[in-house]
Amino acid sequence: MFRRWLARGAFGLVVIALLAFVGLASWEPFFADKGAPPPAGDYRAEIIRDDFGVPHIYGKTDADVALGVAVAHAEDDFFTLQDVIAMARGRYGAIAGEEGAAVDFVYHLLDARGTAEREFPQLPEATRALFNAYAAGLNQYAAQHPEELKLANLFPVNGEDVAAGFALRQPFFFGLNNVIEPLVAGEPLRREFGPDIPGFPRDPNGDVIGPDLDGVPAQARAHPLPWGEMGALSGSNAFAVAPAKSGGPTTLISNSHQPLRGGVAWYEMVVESEEGWHFAGANFPGSPFPFLGHNRHLGWTNTVNRPDMVDVFQLELDESGMRYRLDGEWRDLEEKTVTLPVKVGPIVLPIRRTVYRSEHGPVIFNDKGAFAIRYGGIDSIEQLDAYYRLNKATSFDEWETQISRMAIPSTNFIYADEAGNIAYVYNAAIPDRPELGEIQVNWRGILPGNRSDLIWQGTVDYAEIPRLINPTSGWLYNANNEPYTAAGSADDLSPDDFSPVLGIEDKQTNRSRRAYRLLSEANLLDRTNLERIKYDTAYEREGYVADLWDALEALDPGADKDLARARTLLLGWDFTADSAGSADALALLMIKDFMSAEYQNKNAPDVAEHLRAKVAHLQEHFGRLDPPMSELLRLRQGDVDLPLDGGSDTLRASTTWRVDDDGRLSLVHGDSFIQWVEWPRGGGRVFSRSIQPFGAATTRPSSPHYTDQMQLFVDHKLKPVHFWREGALANAKRRYVVESN
Template sequence: MKWLKRGGLALAAVLVPAFVALATWEPFFARETTVPAQRTYTAEIVRDEYGVPHIYGQTDADVAYGVAVAHAEDDFATLQDVIAMSKGRYGAIAGEEGAQFDYIYHLLDARGTAEREYPELPADTRALFEAYAAGLNRFAEEHAEEVKLGNLFPVNGEDVAAGFALRQPFFFGLGNIIEPLVSGKPLRREFGPDIPGFPREIAPRQPEGESAREVARTARTVLPLGDDAGLLGSNAFAVAPEKSGGPTVLVSNSHQPLRGGVAWYEFSVESEEGWHFTGANFPGSPFPFLGHNEHLGWTNTVNRPDMVDIYELVLNEDASAYRLDGEWRDLETQWVTLPVRMGPVVLPIRRAVHRSVHGPVILREGEDGRQEGFAIRYGGIGRIDQLDAYYRLNKATSLEEWEGELSRMAIPSTNFIYADREGNIAYVYNAAIPDRPEDVEANWRGVLPGDRSDLIWHGPVGYEELPRLVNPESGWIYNANNEPFTAAGAGSDLDPEAFSPVLGIERKQTNRSRRAYKLMSEAEVLDRATLEAIKYDRAYEREGYVAVLWDALENLEADGELAEARDLLLGWDFTADNDGPADALALLMIRDFMSAEYQNKHEWPDAGEELAKHVAHLKRHFGRIDPPMSELLRLRQGDRDLPLDGGSDTLRASTTWEVEEDGRLSLVHGDSFIQWAEWPADGGRVRSRSIQPFGSATTRPDSPHHTDQMELYAAKRLKPVRFWREDVLANARSRQTVTNAP
């Protein structure tokens, strides 16, 4: 007995220090940030009746400081997640899911890119980022009880820049390539024909348990990775005065997650240095990514060019070298430590990351047991000058100046739809598409041989090679994540034959694009009422994946309850408007078929299996197969619970949802930030309206602005944007001055 006691004490003497070490090592191990000598920043934050912050300052840097403070007041939790990712420490917060992003942070050399490129940015751009970092630091210092992770602060401008280097490539589908390569699953390419030996379908990872599911949802809303990345979308509309019957109109209708690191945050900025802009950003940015100033505005939609090339390397026996042009080169290898939170402790997990002259390299075991290596090269690799380009776009005053910034090819991807007070409208299929040599024989849509240097491109194509429309004869432009060759109507659209196939421009439509093209082409005048009806349209065309699904239902043999459900769907009016007995079941059925087409999966879902699954769900939770869709699809935040309409790919977008315990679908991704701007034809001041799904203070349940926009959002209504200072002050609910002065 004494021996057991002594043994227990000895074991405790070992385990207790080990536990303490695992619980405390990570902050001490973390990279220490050096903060440059601080200047004094002073900004005024005025919040309007909806809590939207309007930040004023003498200099642009003063305003950027205020942007950080205002955003932290509303959503410091998400900002910390983004900063942790920017430092490769997200696994210490979000566990295994977070560590996946930390691995990618090292794989893509986000920090190295920032270290090399940030010092080369113009001084005023760096000043903006240093001021933003200073605002985050001051808030963290004054609210230490909210800080999630030791030694996360202070941060500097380079830290913020590293976050840009990490996140941007995932908006054009890099996650759909990295995820299967890392996990050893079959590789799926986003575009083009099937690649021999690499079927496209990837089974989604299913976290176990409620807490794991919540962490996974949180992690995947910070960075678009894997299957979720393929569902990013948006609608955008621009209408010239001659077609609107009045003003020049720009409608921004982005579809992003409603929460997290790629959810929109609305604010306005104004400085005495000429920066005056209203719009929205993602957490971790000192400036808006879309919106308008006095002179012009723009919005974005995700485009899907072939921005990524994969090279299969020829490796030596121990995978320490690869062959290039007949010579062996050492594979660059770096060992990194990934922090992985497991309950109260953080485990240090060692992983190797590799690089070749092509770019990041992923090694995995092949079918014969030997190591195989794949190198990745993507548009915009090694660049962060988008930080400067977005800042300059914010301050542009003319179409020429605006296009001059885009022509730098600094912003790696996304369509730009533009309008201005002069009555100009424009569309640019913006993408830093790799400048692939056309005089070599290669299948750029397949896996390329990695032992040929002539297949390693350098930099993007020229701006003049991109699809681009300015002031089309139709008087309107739209995009809904469709190909750029259906953008302005018959007689105004671009000819796809005029663009090289090596560019890898997608040739796809969405249901939203089919509906928008049809409705806008049919409209004699696109006045406000007509355009609102188009933007909130809830109908489907029986084309594409919708036709595939309904053809399958017509050929489906079923009996009993399944036959009843099939017949209910066959009688549907193809409108997700909460006005029909089939709407709820159709909403559930369409989602996976839309996803399969959008992500280029190899096979369609089985219509019979899907029908049985969704019938069972409706029967279990509603006791019937035809409940009103408004009882199924909900907008939920705090104690607010509102009915919604629209579908996964309707212009009124309710794209994805979380299935709650009561069987309801709580929207997590769809119509997010909407802004409607108009420049009057008589030259008067720009005016705009906007809406967010919840409110400005997304993660502050005690704030009156946690849910105060929900009623308007659900009712498809917009609130006024207070762009002009006198309007802001007339509707102010709070005013404060923030500074880092002692």
């Protein structure tokens, strides 16, 4: 009897275990809020695919075109679009596991959904219609291709869902991750510090001495999930040249450096409607319009800038740990419990977490206390309308009117147009920090959270940020450098003319140093000279490069013969990553981490230790210290494997890579979408060329456009952009119509 009872008990446990497994494997799609479709609409778009598969999307209305943008992009990369939509709905952890759940936590922390719910209905009707039509296109593709879905009940979505994705991702382009990550980990912030407001002293290590945490509930002290990368180390080069300097056309060169795959990889398109929207450029997954490119009258490109856009406040908590003092009064922290889906193998675990908010903004607890963050563009999605209006601007005045709204939270703009105008705007929705007279406030430090006069509202005026229009030099550039080197010595702005409270960065990149030198030295910036500059692979021995080589000169290798040979090889390097020199491969490996440390305000690696690791890598995989760099650095996609040139911070940029099993470096981030635009001098139609590292269909191995641009990209060549309809039709390889159901 006991055995029968035991057997029945064991069977019962098995059943319970199976039921638990089934529950964990299936709860998430049903628990998640079921998406709502956008308002019904009749949309119709024509898609013309050229010989490289680039879509040219036509419609009677702008909304028609937006439907076509969604369908065309889904046809080429529905894989990535689903990830972006999952992020926009706080469900990415159900796809990407622990790292995805970290993104979902930030989604709730920043109140991306709440921002979209509050602000999307306030946008102009035409802008809302554009986003709803785009959502309709995504829904239609999902319904027609259920076999491609990663996650049940992810669709339908609406314009508000798409807007929530913007609210989540935009702050990471100006480095919000460099504040959130160390705060979650309880580490010092990665930026410059000076003396803070009295009352918040530091310990001998420079860390803020915070209040006692004895009364703070354990669940509130820190979020245990690893942060995970929301953004990427983004770079870019941008050039504009006036006719007098080019000897011919007004020229705009967009040379963005983004990850080659994923949620912030460029997707190329041409859009045209009967409502005046006609634009050639590229967007990121999840956007109904291009972020950069050109229309018939004007164009622009962007580079990442790094102003101080984030302020951190340490809250003074009461004994409960759930109230904070502000102007002498205790206030309750806003709190909201959320469920994070975390995929682990075949199951999805529901992890409950609480997010907090104060009057300042989102609140993060760590073992030093509670810290609130406030950042430029907080709780705003006005950029959705501004980008749309920029696409349709027909003159510099119209374009600048949209930029001056300060709606786009960050990124430099380099501009050019058919009239021969060129311009540079250090665009940033910099917080309008109060001037407090004799009280000295270090806005880059940790601010006391008990004073409401430090909680700024809105942004500075457009007139306060750096900008240059039509310099006498005839050229403008930016390569993620300070705005004070942009047009040559006769035209450059002075840092003395801008308030230090703006927090404008004062750093240079190697790309900036090279561009400034080469542009300044050129008598003529025609197509030949601009190509030479754009594909330059040299380093200046300045900044972190100088520091690294000074350290190599001072390095004593001792009895380590490999280290000594490597040091000698590097000291004889010609500082050019063109794959022609014997030290190029080793130099490539050495420089990247030093560049990254400088860019992200981290400590540089130990030179001897770093060099030993790179020597070991080359010896293991090549059996030598001096293999051709082209054998080390590769552009790989599917069965195509091609050699690359350029380094981590050269104008021809091969920024970061993954290390494959064979020891080769497969590029993951660097030169990505390149577009070269020319308006003929004296009038005439705009003409442009472009290139992508792989092809239009980056996640479709069966597509002929999976790898068809790779050889051109490696060879420094561009393909024509068929901006005008007759050109698109003359080069059409496929032509079809998509309509809403």
